[in-house]
Amino acid sequence: MRGGSRLAGVALAALISTSAVAASPLVGKPAPDFALKGLDGNNLRLSEYRGQVVLINFWARWAGDSRVEIPALDRINTTYHRAGLVVLGVSVDEDEAHASEFASAMRVSYPILFDTGPRIGRDYSLRTMPMTVLVDRSGVVRYVKVGYKRGDDRAFVDQIRQLLRE
Amino acid sequence: MNPHRRPVSIALRAGVLVWFWAAIGVAQAAAPAPAPEPAPTPAAAAAPATDPVAAQASSDAPPADFKTLDQEVQGVKKDVIELNKDLFVLEENLLFPANTQVAVYLSMDVGTFFALDSVTIKIDNKEVANYLYTAREVSALLKGGVQRIYLGNQKVGKHEIVAFFVGKGPHGIDYRRGAALTFDKGIGAKYVELKITDHVPKHQPEFVIKDWE
Numbered sequence: 001m002r003g004g005s006r007l008a009g010v011a012l013a014a015l016i017s018t019s020a021v022a023a024s025p026l027v028g029k030p031a032p033d034f035a036l037k038g039l040d041g042n043n044l045r046l047s048e049y050r051g052q053v054v055l056i057n058f059w060a061r062w063a064g065d066s067r068v069e070i071p072a073l074d075r076i077n078t079t080y081h082r083a084g085l086v087v088l089g090v091s092v093d094e095d096e097a098h099a100s101e102f103a104s105a106m107r108v109s110y111p112i113l114f115d116t117g118p119r120i121g122r123d124y125s126l127r128t129m130p131m132t133v134l135v136d137r138s139g140v141v142r143y144v145k146v147g148y149k150r151g152d153d154r155a156f157v158d159q160i161r162q163l164l165r166e
Numbered sequence: 167m168n169p170h171r172r173p174v175s176i177a178l179r180a181g182v183l184v185w186f187w188a189a190i191g192v193a194q195a196a197a198p199a200p201a202p203e204p205a206p207t208p209a210a211a212a213a214p215a216t217d218p219v220a221a222q223a224s225s226d227a228p229p230a231d232f233k234t235l236d237q238e239v240q241g242v243k244k245d246v247i248e249l250n251k252d253l254f255v256l257e258e259n260l261l262f263p264a265n266t267q268v269a270v271y272l273s274m275d276v277g278t279f280f281a282l283d284s285v286t287i288k289i290d291n292k293e294v295a296n297y298l299y300t301a302r303e304v305s306a307l308l309k310g311g312v313q314r315i316y317l318g319n320q321k322v323g324k325h326e327i328v329a330f331f332v333g334k335g336p337h338g339i340d341y342r343r344g345a346a347l348t349f350d351k352g353i354g355a356k357y358v359e360l361k362i363t364d365h366v367p368k369h370q371p372e373f374v375i376k377d378w379e
Contacts, residue, residue, distance in 0.1 A: 035298040043283065043300045 024144035032123035036113035063129035072153040266319040267355040274307040280371035347375035
């Protein structure tokens with residue numbers, strides 16, 4: 001009985017999770033392209049990573065969950081980078097200097113970009129921070145996760161593995 | 167469609183077809199025998215021995231039906247590409263008719279004294295384009311590539327175009343320069359080129375806006 005209710009709970013959670021992913025208007029559509037300046041001063045364009053699986057993490061210094069998520073994404077990048085995964089961190093902080101300081105302190109191994117304009121936020125329907133978007137090898141958005149809780153990185157890994165196999 | 171899969175699939179289909187015909191041939195050869203348990207005639211016994219040779223020959227050259235089908239598919243694909251191209255041209259003509267069309271192109275020569283980072287274009291004091299360049303894009307420009315940075319509609323008459331070039335100048339210092347041009351938009355399409363060149367005697371980059379008639 002207890003096992004059955006647990007199973008029902010898991011199924012409900014999976015259903016909620018699936019509906020949250022399916023609810024994103026971005027899923028199944030080409031990822032809006034952008035070019036942004038990076039922490040190291042180099043410009044990066046999303047479309048140049050066509051052919052690789054790209055994880056875009058929109059974060060902000062003021063979003064507490066970002067501080068937990070960034071180290072988890074760094075571990076994912078370290079593990080799957082050689083398999084063809086590209087992780088891009090996009091800061092949406094208006095204050096670029098403070099965001100730059102914060103990003104330097106986090107010491108992540110993946111590129112950190114700074115978005116100070118309104119266009120990308122509008123294109124990706126950014127409302128809650130952090131937000132993670134997975135783009136497949138053909139440049140189509142396949143997964144969107146708004147917010148972050150401990151353990152969400154396991155879902156990211158499952159999705160990444162699936163996309164890397166395609 | 168994966169092009170690497172096509173020969174395999176054709177060979178497979180051909181193999182299946184050969185097997186099918188061989189099976190029919192065996193059935194026909196066996197049918198005239200009157201006895202309920204017919205002993206294999208020399209002709210029937212010889213038939214399976216000759217079939218693999220025929221199968222081998224058939225698998226080397228696909229049947230004409232499949233060849234025609236493949237040609238038809240290729241033809242349809244070609245038509246789709248042609249249609250797509252025509253649609254693109256029609257869309258461009260519709261959105262940017264020649265009588266109002268203004269196109270701005272960017273080219274770079276040498277680039278020893280300037281590392282391009284971004285370009286902003288204003289027409290009549292209104293920002294119409296802002297482009298951030300990656301290392302690969304700059305490399306493509308330096309190899310002779312020309313980028314269409316802006317395509318839009320402008321009324322007939324005089325217009326002022328101002329371009330701001332941002333990047334690293336000589337000795338790696340931050341560099342921001344502007345160039346302006348007043349052009350007369352006539353009835354036909356207008357083409358303007360932004361050129362970044364090296365001024366060797368001055369050891370400085372040079373930014374020129376050229377009006378193509």
